[in-house]
Amino acid sequence: MRETTPNLRPAAHWRAADLVDGVDSLAPPPLPGLVERLDRLAALDIPIGDPVPTTVLKDCGLGPDIALWRESLFEGTGVVVIRGLPVDRWGEDRARRVFWALGHGLGRPVSQSRMGDRLGDITRVSDDPNQRGYRSGRALSMHTDSDDVVGMFCLRQGASGGRSRLVSVHAIRDLLAQTAPETLAPLENGFRYHWRGEE
Numbered sequence: 001m002r003e004t005t006p007n008l009r010p011a012a013h014w015r016a017a018d019l020v021d022g023v024d025s026l027a028p029p030p031l032p033g034l035v036e037r038l039d040r041l042a043a044l045d046i047p048i049g050d051p052v053p054t055t056v057l058k059d060c061g062l063g064p065d066i067a068l069w070r071e072s073l074f075e076g077t078g079v080v081v082i083r084g085l086p087v088d089r090w091g092e093d094r095a096r097r098v099f100w101a102l103g104h105g106l107g108r109p110v111s112q113s114r115m116g117d118r119l120g121d122i123t124r125v126s127d128d129p130n131q132r133g134y135r136s137g138r139a140l141s142m143h144t145d146s147d148d149v150v151g152m153f154c155l156r157q158g159a160s161g162g163r164s165r166l167v168s169v170h171a172i173r174d175l176l177a178q179t180a181p182e183t184l185a186p187l188e189n190g191f192r193y194h195w196r197g198e199e
Contacts, residue, residue: 011076013170023166027081028072030065035086037061041101042094048119052104066105073106073149079166092155099153107149122152142167 019025040060046052057066069080087095100119103109109118142165152164176183 012078012168013174014077014168015171023079023081024083026077026079026166028068028076030082031068033061034065034082035084037065038085038098042090042098044097044101045094046097046101048096048100052101054105056101057105062102062105066102070106078168087155095153095155099151103151106151110147112146121155144169 014026037060041057041062044056044060046056057063072078072080085095085098090098096119100109103119111118113120139161154162173184176187
């Protein structure tokens with residue numbers, strides 16, 4: 001998702017030692033009745049690929065939820081975790097449609113690959129080193145994606161692996177400023193990186 005004016009505040013400067021319940025400590029608790037509101041959204045069969053008017057989310061009663069998530073993402077910790085969604089009941093197709101619609105509440109969906117996919121499955125296609133990380137069986141090192149918001153939705157629990165790790169880049173910068181301030185200028189000046197054939 002592309003957001004034009006992110007405004008992250010001190011809550012985004014978290015470290016693992018600050019967390020009591022892992023990543024759940026970072027996320028706002030869901031508002032009561034969330035699943036019922038998402039059930040209404042799932043029943044609409046919104047086409048993936050088409051823009052989703054904000055009125056659709058409001059009509060399903062999701063306005064306050066979206067506002068809470070946006071606040072956490074852009075003014076708080078930068079993380080939202082939602083658990084316990086009825087994917088088995090919805091089925092994978094409806095779950096994808098729900099995820100697509102919610103993405104429109106948070107920003108404008110954009111592609112991160114030359115394939116143009118704005119909603120892509122994390123699945124092992126090959127272990128070619130030039131294959132996008134989410135299409136290989138290789139472990140991904142820590143990285144920053146090119147968009148302001150990245151969403152992930154678990155459709156099926158993997159037989160193994162699939163563990164995600166998060167860090168606060170704000171906390172990393174704080175640590176560098178304290179322990180290696182000479183590294184900040186070149187890092188903040190920007191640098192070239194390889195597109196791996198995805199220009």
